[in-house]
Amino acid sequence: MQALPDTLCYLNGEYTPVSKAKVSVLDRGFIFGDGIYEVVPVYGRKLFRFDEHMARLARSLASLSIDNPHSAEEWLERCRRLIAELPEEDQMIYIQVTRGVAVRDHAMTKGIAPTVFMMVNAMKLPSAETLKKGVACVTASDFRWERADIKSTSLLGNVLARQISVDAGATETILMRDGLLTEASSSNVWVVRGGTVFGSPKSKHVLEGIRYELIRELCEEEGIAYDLRPISEAELRGADELMLSSASKEVLPVTQLDAHKVGDGQPGPVFARLHAAYQRAKAAQSI
Ligand SMILES: Cc1ncc(COP(=O)(O)O)c(C=O)c1O
Structure with missing residues (x-):
């Protein structure tokens, strides 16, 4: 087991080492997974796509009828305080808001203060070797609930799904x-066919990653066609290139799917262009 981090974190108005931060066992985040989260990348001590992450945090809270406990300026101030604490220039800020502490009852308790937790860790990006070789993925049936669009801390379906690839x-x-x-x-998953980057349509079955819009912008910059539309299993398996995107993976080439080569089994040219464009975007746009 990896040692637990003991960096500074923020909990309900206090800055404290992670090992000292304590929440009630009656917190609805602990009891029901009744909360939401965000993961914001930080490059060179600057927050990347901060406004977009704040907008999604607000949407997630609204979908659970939890009042946003802070203004964007207050969130920013708290993020900056945590960023200043770490020696690393590139970091990941984790933000979690739960409904708060209450007598256990499924019904949404009113009039309680949300629990706000934030922590910061050094960013771990895919290595140069991983980017050169690409990664292997497996497929499975999406057995998660029907509200995958909410960035909720109720992640059991995602945990079970992830373990399938760990085991493989x-x-x-x-x-x-x-x-x-x-x-x-x-x-999120991106399928390249005939030079076009295809993604799944935004729906209740997909979390709209902050990279959805970013990849659209990077494609536009690069003159690469971009389209969101339903993607069949046959199209996935017959892709010229496949890519994953997330805050910590940025864009990552998938070169094996269920033990079969994707395209020629090497990271492709569309990936290379998007990855380079992503690096330029990191250098250009941050708060
Ligand atoms: C289920 C799921 N889909 C997509 C994403 C990608 O979102 P983002 O690009 O905002 O990191 C994540 C990120 O963790 C995720 O958990």
């Missing part, structure tokens, strides 16, 4: 619902 020695589990691609256990 692969990096991610790509999920299919009713014969169509949804996403992966903790990433």
